[in-house]
Amino acid sequence: MIRIFQYVGEYMTKWLIVATLVGIGGGLSAVALSYAINFVTEISYYVPLWIAPVIGGILVSILYLKDPRAAGFGTDKYIYSVNKKNKPLPFRMLFSKIIATAITIGFQGSGGVEGPMLVIGGSIANGIRKIKRFKAYFHEEDRRILAICGAAGAIGAIFRSPLGGGIFVVEILYRSSLHYSDLFPAMLSSTMGFVIYSMIAHATPLFSIPNYLPNAMNVPVFILAGILAGIVSMLFMTAFKYVQNIFEDIPLKKIHPIIGGMVTGLILIALPDVAGTGTGVIQEMIDGVFPIELLILLLAGKIIATSFTVGSGGSAGLVIPALFIGAASGNVIAALLGNGDAGLSASLVITGMAASLASIANVPIAAAIMLVEMVGLKLGVPATLGSIIGYAIGHSKVIYGVTSPDHWQAEEMKEWRKNDLNKKDH
Numbered sequence: 001m002i003r004i005f006q007y008v009g010e011y012m013t014k015w016l017i018v019a020t021l022v023g024i025g026g027g028l029s030a031v032a033l034s035y036a037i038n039f040v041t042e043i044s045y046y047v048p049l050w051i052a053p054v055i056g057g058i059l060v061s062i063l064y065l066k067d068p069r070a071a072g073f074g075t076d077k078y079i080y081s082v083n084k085k086n087k088p089l090p091f092r093m094l095f096s097k098i099i100a101t102a103i104t105i106g107f108q109g110s111g112g113v114e115g116p117m118l119v120i121g122g123s124i125a126n127g128i129r130k131i132k133r134f135k136a137y138f139h140e141e142d143r144r145i146l147a148i149c150g151a152a153g154a155i156g157a158i159f160r161s162p163l164g165g166g167i168f169v170v171e172i173l174y175r176s177s178l179h180y181s182d183l184f185p186a187m188l189s190s191t192m193g194f195v196i197y198s199m200i201a202h203a204t205p206l207f208s209i210p211n212y213l214p215n216a217m218n219v220p221v222f223i224l225a226g227i228l229a230g231i232v233s234m235l236f237m238t239a240f241k242y243v244q245n246i247f248e249d250i251p252l253k254k255i256h257p258i259i260g261g262m263v264t265g266l267i268l269i270a271l272p273d274v275a276g277t278g279t280g281v282i283q284e285m286i287d288g289v290f291p292i293e294l295l296i297l298l299l300a301g302k303i304i305a306t307s308f309t310v311g312s313g314g315s316a317g318l319v320i321p322a323l324f325i326g327a328a329s330g331n332v333i334a335a336l337l338g339n340g341d342a343g344l345s346a347s348l349v350i351t352g353m354a355a356s357l358a359s360i361a362n363v364p365i366a367a368a369i370m371l372v373e374m375v376g377l378k379l380g381v382p383a384t385l386g387s388i389i390g391y392a393i394g395h396s397k398v399i400y401g402v403t404s405p406d407h408w409q410a411e412e413m414k415e416w417r418k419n420d421l422n423k424k425d426h
Helices: 002-044 051-066 077-084 093-106 114-131 140-158 163-173 180-200 215-249 253-270 279-287 292-311 319-337 342-361 365-375 378-394 404-425
Strands: none
Touching: 002 051, 002 093, 002 114, 051 093, 077 114, 077 140, 093 114, 114 140, 114 163, 114 319, 140 163, 140 180, 163 180, 163 279, 163 342, 163 365, 215 253, 215 292, 215 319, 215 342, 215 378, 253 292, 279 319, 279 342, 292 319, 319 342, 319 378, 342 365, 342 378, 365 378
């Protein structure tokens, strides 16, 4: 019994300290990325909207000449780094990923921030592990938990989700289980990242909702919204993988983001609302009901714009586009009902958002909790129903962890060979 208490005491003391330190780093990185995106966005207003993604594509293509690993949504790199031994995310990716993401999203490319934040947080953890004073306290298993903690601190901060952020970074690693040895430090780090973010930036929920208490009589329409969002999410995943495969067959990979920016720019001529993260449009869908024709156009535009922005190598994530797709799907059901109940339409939008997130990222628990933290406890019922339905529909299709690691490993081998040759020359 004494040994058990001794082990628990040592474990808790160690990870309370470490998760706190790494969570602080994750929170600060989330603040840095938010400010960087806002700064670049202000610059993008000086050029026509449809030109901005092309400029972003040109700039990130130049950046990738220096660090090609900054390309793409980043989630695959995080999963690969955590699940493979001796594959830490290099600390310098912290800077290249922040810059690449700020350029991609700031210049109106369609995407989110969760993938870059996973990489940025993992890179911070690797940097902390390399500090001489800390090296002796970490063994190989600690390296992966550190990476998880760094990612959790960043995600919890950027989404204002102290609990859901920790669950998300663990749940996304394994499709069928949660590892508690990973989960507890991740939740500590996520909470600390949120605290740091709230001290420096705005810590209000990501979205606001009208006052509404779910009615049991509305459960059938919640289910409909979840089903529709799950089906549309499947279409998005199919389209995204199709575009990714197209770019895999196109030579001159270094200019792929420019091509993606051109296609995105053409879409923005007709549908400017699909630019950037689209969180403002999501809030508008929560606040009111859009015409069905417009919602269909927004769904198609967001799917295509995100597929070309991120599928071409732009540095952006897929979670906020998933929320956008889910919001539009839920808004479709609200438009079909046409009863004018603002609270009900908002709850249908939240149902769709949870369903799309659970379907696309395969994170049913994190999806429900993150949506509740984003909008408030009152909509826990539609968020939970949506996440269950979305996961049931989309769990057979995987968008993360299947392609990018191989490309990243190839780039890593190129760099290793280059360094090896340089050593031989000296």
